[in-house]
Amino acid sequence: MTQARRPRRLRGGIDLGGTKIEAIVVDAGNSVLGSARRPTPTSGGPPDVAAAMVEAMRSAASAARIEPSGLVGVGVGSPGSIDAATGAVASARNLPGWTGSYPLAEVLTSGLGTRVVVDNDVSVGTEAEFRLGAGQPYTSVLGVFWGTGVGGGLILDSQQWHGRGGAGEIGHMVIKLGGRRCPCGRRGCMEAYAGRAAMEARARKLAKRGTSTKLFKLMEKEGHTRLTSSVWAKAVEAGDRLAVELIDEAVAALGAGIASAVNLLDVEAVIIGGGLGVRFGEPYIKRITDAMQPHLFNDGRPPDIHPVALGDLGGAIGAALLV
Amino acid sequence: MTQARRPRRLRGGIDLGGTKIEAIVVDAGNSVLGSARRPTPTSGGPPDVAAAMVEAMRSAASAARIEPSGLVGVGVGSPGSIDAATGAVASARNLPGWTGSYPLAEVLTSGLGTRVVVDNDVSVGTEAEFRLGAGQPYTSVLGVFWGTGVGGGLILDSQQWHGRGGAGEIGHMVIKLGGRRCPCGRRGCMEAYAGRAAMEARARKLAKRGTSTKLFKLMEKEGHTRLTSSVWAKAVEAGDRLAVELIDEAVAALGAGIASAVNLLDVEAVIIGGGLGVRFGEPYIKRITDAMQPHLFNDGRPPDIHPVALGDLGGAIGAALLV
Numbered sequence: 148m149t150q151a152r153r154p155r156r157l158r159g160g161i162d163l164g165g166t167k168i169e170a171i172v173v174d175a176g177n178s179v180l181g182s183a184r185r186p187t188p189t190s191g192g193p194p195d196v197a198a199a200m201v202e203a204m205r206s207a208a209s210a211a212r213i214e215p216s217g218l219v220g221v222g223v224g225s226p227g228s229i230d231a232a233t234g235a236v237a238s239a240r241n242l243p244g245w246t247g248s249y250p251l252a253e254v255l256t257s258g259l260g261t262r263v264v265v266d267n268d269v270s271v272g273t274e275a276e277f278r279l280g281a282g283q284p285y286t287s288v289l290g291v292f293w294g295t296g297v298g299g300g301l302i303l304d305s306q307q308w309h310g311r312g313g314a315g316e317i318g319h320m321v322i323k324l325g326g327r328r329c330p331c332g333r334r335g336c337m338e339a340y341a342g343r344a345a346m347e348a349r350a351r352k353l354a355k356r357g358t359s360t361k362l363f364k365l366m367e368k369e370g371h372t373r374l375t376s377s378v379w380a381k382a383v384e385a386g387d388r389l390a391v392e393l394i395d396e397a398v399a400a401l402g403a404g405i406a407s408a409v410n411l412l413d414v415e416a417v418i419i420g421g422g423l424g425v426r427f428g429e430p431y432i433k434r435i436t437d438a439m440q441p442h443l444f445n446d447g448r449p450p451d452i453h454p455v456a457l458g459d460l461g462g463a464i465g466a467a468l469l470v
Numbered sequence: 471m472t473q474a475r476r477p478r479r480l481r482g483g484i485d486l487g488g489t490k491i492e493a494i495v496v497d498a499g500n501s502v503l504g505s506a507r508r509p510t511p512t513s514g515g516p517p518d519v520a521a522a523m524v525e526a527m528r529s530a531a532s533a534a535r536i537e538p539s540g541l542v543g544v545g546v547g548s549p550g551s552i553d554a555a556t557g558a559v560a561s562a563r564n565l566p567g568w569t570g571s572y573p574l575a576e577v578l579t580s581g582l583g584t585r586v587v588v589d590n591d592v593s594v595g596t597e598a599e600f601r602l603g604a605g606q607p608y609t610s611v612l613g614v615f616w617g618t619g620v621g622g623g624l625i626l627d628s629q630q631w632h633g634r635g636g637a638g639e640i641g642h643m644v645i646k647l648g649g650r651r652c653p654c655g656r657r658g659c660m661e662a663y664a665g666r667a668a669m670e671a672r673a674r675k676l677a678k679r680g681t682s683t684k685l686f687k688l689m690e691k692e693g694h695t696r697l698t699s700s701v702w703a704k705a706v707e708a709g710d711r712l713a714v715e716l717i718d719e720a721v722a723a724l725g726a727g728i729a730s731a732v733n734l735l736d737v738e739a740v741i742i743g744g745g746l747g748v749r750f751g752e753p754y755i756k757r758i759t760d761a762m763q764p765h766l767f768n769d770g771r772p773p774d775i776h777p778v779a780l781g782d783l784g785g786a787i788g789a790a791l792l793v
Binding site: 287299301303304308309310311312313314315316317319320321322323324326331333334335336399400403404406407408410411412413414415441442444445448450 | 642729
């Protein structure tokens with residue numbers, strides 16, 4: 148029997164971030180036909196997050212003039228621990244109330260009326276850069292996603308490296324034994340200095356103790372309740388001393404942590420993205436490169452360092468590659 | 471023309487360490503038929519080291535009742551940067567006067583009258599454990615060689631991972647930003663706290679400043695000019711406060727550095743060897759495991775941790791696998 152062919156083979160992709168949900172619809176050539184963005188709910192629990200994801204996907208589909216149920220499928224890049232077989236997501240630390248396991252793929256499938264595949268957000272973002280972005284010339288790539296947390300994706304010998312399923316936790320490499328408390332509860336992790344959530348917690352603590360800063364006024368002015376990448380960038384541009392100091396610490400931590408990973412793996416290239424990475428862009432890629440240099444063991448032969456080429460949409464494009 | 475078959479297919483292996491040179495002769499089943507050990511020259515340069523290696527190999531061959539020229543070949547595990555094609559070795563930091571490149575394979579070939587293959591000491595040691603030792607049950611293994619320096623070997627997906635040729639520098643992962651000066655010249659490397667050379671430099675500095683310690687008396691009593699693994703072990707057994715303190719720091723540094731590597735790679739197993747690793751053995755493997763635990767991101771599912779199964783001879787056995 149001949150199967151009727153759909154008129155258009157469109158796929159959906161959702162990047163579930165700690166701050167925002169980005170949904171897109173792409174065609175067979177991975178061109179983006181429609182996109183939509185929603186803030187990630189800051190309260191409630193997994194069902195609220197799933198509802199916001201359905202809404203974002205519906206809106207992106209509408210922009211691409213297709214019903215979600217008409218999509219070949221929807222890929223999702225999610226934080227937390229993913230059960231690849233069922234699409235259930237557990238312990239997504241930077242999402243509200245997401246401590247246990249939640250059947251994300253199942254709930255989205257019923258909300259969107261099409262097949263949903265879930266994978267790790269960082270793997271998905273790294274795969275997108277490797278196949279379609281800044282990683283194309285290489286066979287070994289470390290993707291570093293500098294945002295709410297700091298995630299790492301690994302391509303080794305042109306393949307994703309997942310270890311036993313939990314590889315890539317570059318944000319929790321120890322860069323300062325006995326150092327600052329990380330949102331994960333441990334001490335001295337790279338993310339304790341470089342993750343946006345940790346930086347915000349630090350800024351709030353210091354502001355409460357009397358350190359003067361424009362960060363929270365800028366936040367209110369922009370209508371946010373959290374220090375977004377844009378708020379950090381504006382505060383740094385305004386020369387806010389606390390913002391500059393915390394960003395400097397973040398750059399130093401990223402330099403040490405990424406150099407450590409390079410000393411261990413000697414990859415050809417490092418690609419830096421994430422909310423802060425994309426917002427701060429090229430000048431900060433240069434600063435991170437400089438911060439890595441004193442820690443590189445093979446310092447005469449550093450890896451190539453690039454910003455993500457797919458920008459903010461890389462995570463969602465990578466997610467769409469899942470289907 | 472039919473080639474006459476040698477009566478015995480014996481191979482040589484030499485492990486070139488910062489403290490000692492270990493040479494062995496093995497049969498086709500990798501059983502050790504003869505072995506010899508020489509201290510690594512502490513002065514002079516590469517030719518002196520090569521001469522000591524020839525001497526050690528001659529002595530091991532003699533114990534196995536064979537002429538070196540009768541061996542199928544000799545494999546060498548060497549520190550430094552290896553040119554796989556020529557067997558030249560450059561910048562072997564823990565060896566005397568070995569800053570430039572030296573044609574080690576060529577010199578040994580002419581000294582021993584048989585083919586010589588040189589590879590990285592740590593890769594060779596890890597390969598030996600993976601194929602014949604504690605790594606046999608696994609497909610992903612991190613080998614940690616805790617000795618004069620701290621080296622790391624990687625088996626990923628049952629294959630050696632070398633990156634661009636310089637992977638495995640776990641000793642130079644940053645565990646303390648702005649921390650202690652490492653023999654490599656950088657700051658805060660794991661090796662700055664855990665490498666025997668760094669520990670000895672620290673002990674000499676503190677002793678000079680008046681810290682009381684039995685370390686150097688024990689060293690003289692044992693007829694050494696350096697703090698060997700055995701001297702460290704004896705000082706710790708005797709409750710020497712400085713030795714205990716420095717070994718405690720080394721264990722903490724190893725815990726943080728190895729956990730960082732596991733967070734990044736999520737390997738199935740970590741295998742710990744090297745002069746100090748072998749000398750301190752099981753109780754310290756347990757201590758290092760405990761020191762890793764607070765830094766493991768997936769702390770409910772740590773990798774298996776084993777001491778090397780081939781002991782002190784693992785490096786030489788691995789070297790013999792090269793031919």
